[in-house]
Amino acid sequence: MEDKPIQIDIKRMPVDRLSSLLSNAYRQRVPIEQIQADIDAGAPTNADGTVNVVDYTAWLLQEKHRGD
Secondary structure, three states: OOOOOOOOOOOOOOOHHHHHHHHHHOOOOOOOHHHHHHHHHHOOOOOOEEEOHHHHHHHHHHHHHHHO
16 A cells, blocks of 8 residues: 655645644754744734745745844
C-alpha cells in the first residue's frame, strides 16, 4: 500500500501545521506559541485564522529589518 503525500496549501495553512512545517525545515522546534505571538503582533492571517506562508514570510522579513 502506497502512502499518499500530505496535501499542503501554502495559502491556507493552519497554525499547528505551519509550526510542524517550519520545525522540519529549520530542524529545530518552532512552537505554535511563537507563531501565535507573531500573529498577535500583527502577522497577517486569513479570515478563517489560517496563514498564507508567503505573506507570513514577507512579514517576518519586514519585522527583521525594521529599525535597520
